[in-house]
Amino acid sequence: xxxxxxxxxxxxxxxxxxxxxxxxxxxxxxxxxxxxxxxxxxxxxxxxxxxxxxxxxxxxxxxxxxxxxxxxxxxxxxxxxxxxxxxxxxxxxxxxxxxxxxxxxxxxxxxxxxxxxxxxxxxxxxxxxxxxxxxxxxxxxxxxxxxxxxxxxxxxxxxxxxxxxxxxxxxxxxxxxxxxxxxxxxxxxxxxxxxxxxxxxxxxxxxxxxxxxxxxxxxxxxxxxxxxxxxxxxxxxxxxxxxxxxxxxxxxxxxxxxxxxxxxxxxxxxxxxxxxxxxxxxxxxxxxxxxxxxxxxxxxxxxxxxxxx
Amino acid sequence: xxxxxxxxxxxxxxxxxxxxxxxxxxxxxxxxxxxxxxxxxxxxxxxxxxxxxxxxxxxxxxxxxxxxxxxxxxxxxxxxxxxxxxxxxxxxxxxxxxxxxxxxxxxxxxxxxxxxxxxxxxxxxxxxxxxxxxxxxxxxxxxxxxxxxxxxxxxxxxxxxxxxxxxxxxxxxxxxxxxxxxxxxxxxxxxxxxxxxxxxxxxxxxxxxxxxxxxxxxxxxxxxxxxxxxxxxxxxxxxxxxxxxxxxxxxxxxxxxxxxxxxxxxxxxxxxxxxxxxxxxxxxxxxxxxxxxxxxxxxxxxxxxxxxxxxxxxxxxxxxxxxxxxxxxxxxxxxxxxxxxxxxxxxxxxxxxxxxxxxxxxxxxxxxxxxxxxxxxxxxxxxxxxxxxxxxxxxxxxxxxxxxxxxxxxxxxxxxxxxxxxxxxxxxxxxxxxxxxxxxxxxxxxxxxxxxxxxxxxxxxxxxxxxxxxxxxxxxxxxxxxxxxxxxxxxxxxxxxxxxxxxxxxxxxxxxxxxxxxxxxxxxxxxxxxxxxxxxxxxxxxxxxxxxxxxxxxxxxxxxxxxxxxx
Numbered sequence: 001x002x003x004x005x006x007x008x009x010x011x012x013x014x015x016x017x018x019x020x021x022x023x024x025x026x027x028x029x030x031x032x033x034x035x036x037x038x039x040x041x042x043x044x045x046x047x048x049x050x051x052x053x054x055x056x057x058x059x060x061x062x063x064x065x066x067x068x069x070x071x072x073x074x075x076x077x078x079x080x081x082x083x084x085x086x087x088x089x090x091x092x093x094x095x096x097x098x099x100x101x102x103x104x105x106x107x108x109x110x111x112x113x114x115x116x117x118x119x120x121x122x123x124x125x126x127x128x129x130x131x132x133x134x135x136x137x138x139x140x141x142x143x144x145x146x147x148x149x150x151x152x153x154x155x156x157x158x159x160x161x162x163x164x165x166x167x168x169x170x171x172x173x174x175x176x177x178x179x180x181x182x183x184x185x186x187x188x189x190x191x192x193x194x195x196x197x198x199x200x201x202x203x204x205x206x207x208x209x210x211x212x213x214x215x216x217x218x219x220x221x222x223x224x225x226x227x228x229x230x231x232x233x234x235x236x237x238x239x240x241x242x243x244x245x246x247x248x249x250x251x252x253x254x255x256x257x258x259x260x261x262x263x264x265x266x267x268x269x270x271x272x273x274x275x276x277x278x279x280x281x282x283x284x285x286x287x288x289x290x291x292x293x294x295x296x297x298x299x300x301x302x303x304x305x306x307x308x309x
Numbered sequence: 310x311x312x313x314x315x316x317x318x319x320x321x322x323x324x325x326x327x328x329x330x331x332x333x334x335x336x337x338x339x340x341x342x343x344x345x346x347x348x349x350x351x352x353x354x355x356x357x358x359x360x361x362x363x364x365x366x367x368x369x370x371x372x373x374x375x376x377x378x379x380x381x382x383x384x385x386x387x388x389x390x391x392x393x394x395x396x397x398x399x400x401x402x403x404x405x406x407x408x409x410x411x412x413x414x415x416x417x418x419x420x421x422x423x424x425x426x427x428x429x430x431x432x433x434x435x436x437x438x439x440x441x442x443x444x445x446x447x448x449x450x451x452x453x454x455x456x457x458x459x460x461x462x463x464x465x466x467x468x469x470x471x472x473x474x475x476x477x478x479x480x481x482x483x484x485x486x487x488x489x490x491x492x493x494x495x496x497x498x499x500x501x502x503x504x505x506x507x508x509x510x511x512x513x514x515x516x517x518x519x520x521x522x523x524x525x526x527x528x529x530x531x532x533x534x535x536x537x538x539x540x541x542x543x544x545x546x547x548x549x550x551x552x553x554x555x556x557x558x559x560x561x562x563x564x565x566x567x568x569x570x571x572x573x574x575x576x577x578x579x580x581x582x583x584x585x586x587x588x589x590x591x592x593x594x595x596x597x598x599x600x601x602x603x604x605x606x607x608x609x610x611x612x613x614x615x616x617x618x619x620x621x622x623x624x625x626x627x628x629x630x631x632x633x634x635x636x637x638x639x640x641x642x643x644x645x646x647x648x649x650x651x652x653x654x655x656x657x658x659x660x661x662x663x664x665x666x667x668x669x670x671x672x673x674x675x676x677x678x679x680x681x682x683x684x685x686x687x688x689x690x691x692x693x694x695x696x697x698x699x700x701x702x703x704x705x706x707x708x709x710x711x712x713x714x715x716x717x718x719x720x721x722x723x724x725x726x727x728x729x730x731x732x733x734x735x736x737x738x739x740x741x742x743x744x745x746x747x748x749x750x751x752x753x754x755x756x757x758x759x760x761x762x763x764x765x766x767x768x769x770x771x772x773x774x775x776x777x778x779x780x781x782x783x784x785x786x787x788x789x790x791x792x793x794x795x796x797x798x799x800x801x802x803x804x805x806x807x808x809x810x811x812x813x814x815x816x817x818x819x820x821x822x823x824x825x826x827x828x829x830x831x832x833x834x835x836x837x838x839x840x841x842x843x844x845x846x847x848x849x850x851x852x853x854x855x856x857x858x859x860x861x862x863x864x865x866x867x868x869x870x871x872x873x874x875x876x
Binding site: 166167193195306 | 554578613618619624626629635688689692
């Protein structure tokens with residue numbers, strides 16, 4: 001991994017950082033940056049995994065971005081986590097850091113009125129070190145290929161539907177995290193092999209310490225105590241959602257590429273499943289819910305204000 | 310009489326400066342205490358910045374650690390200074406750097422002038438104030454607390470435990486009745502002077518130095534001793550969460566703060582620009598003198614505490630995952646499960662749906678798929694009817710369904726041929742109402758026209774599974790509401806059972822039933838059951854059936870011309 005544009009000297013102690021790897025995602029980058037800048041991220045630590053679409057150059061030009069690049073194998077570096085763990089250990093120690101993919105958009109209670117700094121301050125005052133957010137797959141009404149995404153646009157103008165109440169949870173007794181599956185991916189692509197349905201539990205926002213490390217994507221962390229982002233005696237802890245803008249017209253071509261490249265989890269098993277299925281399905285159903293705002297998600301029980309009021 | 314302010318500051322000096330200016334411009338002398346942990350550069354700059362204000366002074370610095378004596382010592386000194394330096398001060402208002410005045414000082418002064426010689430200090434006896442941090446209330450006053458709770462938690466806990474085990478108790482000084490309450494108060498010069506000049510002050514101070522969180526009890530207790538008239542409430546709006554940590558106000562609270570009518574609020578998030586720009590804000594003159602009323606604020610923050618400690622019953626999600634085995638209710642709402650009814654009455658589902666307002670599903674746990682009401686492929690919450698997906702987490706399927714549909718009563722059919730992995734849940738959920746006609750599985754076998762010899766194995770399997778289900782239901786620790794009848798019992802009086810079933814769904818005594826659903830023709834069933842017995846398979850769950858029984862049941866299903874007094 002080599003630095004392309006190192007602006008880490010600009011990082012001040014109160015900065016909120018964002019860590020992310022990407023590969024050929026140029027079309028998504030402008031909105032991604034815009035979204036997180038508005039939310040209060042003040043510095044981006046990014047790794048470009050061999051893009052050839054100009055996205056890296058675009059990112060390197062941004063004043064609040066530090067960029068590294070690598071052509072190494074995504075799968076063999078624990079799906080990019082090795083790269084990010086290195087950067088987090090070096091630059092994020094003592095900072096609140098959000099680790100997401102370019103198609104994941106963080107939503108938390110009061111995100112329309114309170115910046116991420118407010119959330120971070122509150123978590124810190126409450127002596128909470130990690131913050132959970134479930135991944136919520138968003139999809140359009142109609143064929144996925146008809147949702148034609150334009151660079152810079154808000155993907156949730158197109159993909160603004162989600163499954164409101166079909167998520168199932170299990171406790172992972174070893175790492176103590178919850179393992180969540182369900183949503184449209186389980187319903188449409190994995191109904192016959194539910195065990196393989198992708199995990200939706202994520203712990204993306206953490207007050208980083210150089211001793212911490214993500215174990216598998218951002219699904220769980222070490223030390224294990226960081227994974228207890230849920231109330232175990234009936235109470236609700238404060239939590240958020242990662243809106244997942246996966247199902248757009250970019251989905252079909254991506255599936256073919258990734259299934260062939262086989263560098264994702266379990267040699268791209270998930271992508272192979274999409275590829276073998278009809279990869280331009282209609283995901284929308286009669287009971288899909290149209291996205292409005294975080295209050296709707298909280299009312300549906302998909303996230304919680306917990307003790308934050 | 311004028312109002313003076315003692316302000317405790319330890320962080321966010323820019324905001325604190327703003328607040329000092331505000332009080333000073335309102336005509337209040339301000340005595341500032343800055344934590345001695347604050348570095349000198351910051352302190353000096355802060356002092357220099359306030360240089361232009363004549364009536365702003367700084368008092369001797371103490372180290373103020375949360376829960377320790379330093380805060381009280383700092384307050385005592387600052388009050389003493391203030392009272393000495395400014396003779397015109399008749400009352401002292403204790404505030405912090407993150408206290409935001411919501412209303413103009415003039416309104417506060419008018420309010421205070423209306424109650425002369427009254428001390429505003431929240432102060433309650435320990436027996437009446439539950440306090441959650443560390444679970445200590447009365448013991449705050451009877452144990453010693455030399456270790457800081459935030460910094461040296463282990464020592465703190467260990468020393469408390471040790472004293473509890475040995476049974477050491479401190480004696481509370483004579484003449485004092487321990488009280489506690491919010492640390493933000495407004496006291497009169499008379500009361501404060503009496504406290505500071507109390508002949509026993511040294512003894513009291515020594516005692517309170519080892520009391521835990523003395524800033525919430527020192528002035529509260531001593532005011533009770535000296536004050537002429539106490540209004541037990543704080544003029545500072547301040548809410549605490551379940552850990553005893555203050556809730557923080559943000560820009561989106563601007564409306565509820567405005568409407569609260571309170572004079573001062575804390576804590577304010579330092580970057581809450583909208584709040585700092587909008588307050589203090591004069592109340593509507595036309596409305597007359599507005600008195601503080603914190604109803605809305607209380608409700609919002611009490612709800613937050615409730616959510617964090619109890620949560621929404623029946624919700625399982627990524628930040629709420631209670632242990633089902635310890636939970637009181639598992640599903641979000643009451644629901645009914647019926648086993649055997651649809652075997653006896655082919656049109657049972659439709660009939661039940663017509664009798665009640667409930668959603669009536671078929672066999673949700675059938676082998677082929679989840680039979681939702683109206684044969685839907687996907688149900689509310691985008692729940693799929695795929696059997697595999699359902700069986701992958703059978704309990705989650707049910708809790709999801711009950712959570713999404715908690716606004717409408719749900720019923721579903723169940724049977725020994727269905728997936729049995731929710732047995733435990735059905736038995737242990739206080740919300741489950743389980744109705745079983747045991748042995749009814751024999752009816753479809755009988756109607757299939759196959760011989761007893763052919764269905765023998767299947768009958769044995771169903772009976773075994775049903776028996777297992779009944780055992781689970783009847784476990785001593787099971788909480789479901791059970792109504793279990795053998796087929797023979799049920800046929801004795803189907804009408805009354807169905808009436809009870811309908812009443813339970815309605816939650817009250819529903820109208821008397823008209824036509825019962827049509828029952829299958831059971832003539833020949835006793836013979837069929839006897840043949841099963843002859844094959845060595847004894848259907849013990851059906852009860853003893855005879856030909857007359859079935860005929861009688863058909864007669865009783867006609868509506869009665871009179872009402873039988875059942876409950």
